[in-house]
Amino acid sequence: MTYAAQPAWRAIQEHLPEPYRLTPETEPAEEWWEPEGPGGHRIHLDTYRAPDAPLKVILFHGVGTNGRQMTTILGRPLAERGYETIAVDMPTYGVTEVAPGTTVTYADWVRLGVDLVAAERARDDRPIVLYGLSAGGMETFHVAAQAPPGSGIAGIVGMTFLDQDSLRVRVATAFDPVTGLLGRPLMALLARTPLRRVRVPMRWVSKMRTLVNDRAAKRAAYADRSSAGNLVSVAFLDSYLSHRPAVAPEDFDVCPVLLTQPAADRWTPLALSTPFLSRITKVPVTTVLLDGAGHYPIEQPGLDQMVEAIAGFCAERARAERR
Template sequence: MNEQPQGYGAQASWRTIQGFLPEEYRLGPDGMPVEEWWDWRGHRIHLDRFPNPDAPIRVILFHGVGTNGRQMSTILGAPLARSGFETVAIDMPGYGVTKVARGVPVTYDDWVAAASDFIDAELARDPRPIILYGLSAGGMLTYHAAALNRKVKGIVGMTFLDQRVQQVADETAYNKLMNRLGMPQVRLAKKIGLGALRMPMSLASKMRALVNDKAALRACYADRTSAGNWVSMAFLASYADYVPALEPEKFDVCPILLTQPAEDHWTPLHLSNLFLDRIAKVPVRKVMLDNAGHYPIEQPGLRQMHDAIVQFARECAGR
């Protein structure tokens, strides 16, 4: 545990990917996050933090299955920090530069547990309120973590996808046939002890719709710590079948904001609506991001996302 893993300073992929963002969203030498490491169940989990002890509220940023924490820092962590918030982006086990404990299988249940434990760790060191943001699968991760933890003041998702719903699973998989034939095999592999077998996430999901710029997509695919990542059968099965601590009809933890890219060809609005329309005990707000793809690299969507989250965060902080 004393060995210090390599951070993003040693990785070129994120710099290539951020080159497709508007110039003001690219991290330069004077605007880099503080890199930290959090020890959790044998894993050394990487954090990108923009500290601000005067911020009224803090934002924890979660990536999805085609991105990583540094990509969250560029599109949102740094912009929110410039607007006066403290932000921290986390690399979930198996993604980014987090160092996974040798021989320890990673499941989606671990992601939820890690997210909840990290919220507890953050509140233990600093009682200022916290909201969560999640991109893609990270959106539902914010919900699952909030339902389990019950201590956050708000959640923001790029999507809210309940993979237990057949329509959602069919439309977000590589294709419908892959989902209908492949997922039973994935579940069987886990059941008979072959859960450690791995496959490219790009074959399990519609990763080809991650970004709408083809050159940017090639750069993302080339990054084995984000869109080019391989995941285990155990992770895929647990992701598909995860049961939240609170079903949407009973969710009463905090308000919810959906920031939906208008040109998202992977997870369009109707898929999140299948879940969000079941929530009645807390306010749910939906904001469309014009011209933006699933991983948004376009204006005005990036600016609209930032502005909507700033307003939402201030409301959650009571400001």
């Protein structure tokens, strides 16, 4: 399947401001990437290729969205501002084809992110900025921390940076406090049994009900089995909750960090990201609040503010890399 044949994203984008809705003339190219090494997945990419652009932006979705939803709110707007953008569907989300018989983990997502950066760097030597929404925010950090020296990562942007080692974060972002308290040890236990392959709706274990603040938009998102309506395995949940970065935040010196925090986010408010970001001291860390925007930011003026802040960050990183 391709997004050309998938109606769910079209229903979701109807809740975006009209300038952000894709038309047949503005839809991205759809590419397929088959990473080398283990896995065997066929990864879907939404791309706006621009060989003359000074910089590339790779967009990571979270556990309630997919690559096409990254394209609508950020991929195309940044492309219109002169940047090459690549929105990836991680395995089990979007229209990526998962290899038969495999059980996908969050560690696989991070490895694929590192491999995608390497693949894009092999095409040319332009700098790369990583953007991540929701869980994709911390994924940008995990990828940047795990990527080898010379990866070309010039900056990371997150909509949130959630440290799953923090009990406060787990309790605040889980379906309810009991799930937050017991989820990590329970998933660790079940992941060592044949039940590791069992898949459950993500909305049963997380505060997915706060993905968007508009009820009609939430219904459209829930109806999409490739994003907010997706099922994930016990193995994935265990890997997500237990994953640790290759480099501690205190030692992270790869690139500057930008947090674009929706001010009306009822799932991951600013207070959940600041403890982790405050530990990053070797590179600049900047926070921009998005007025009126929810977790998946479809509201104005926050959506425009996000695009402008990230476009400015990209321009700054492109200039710095040219020096």
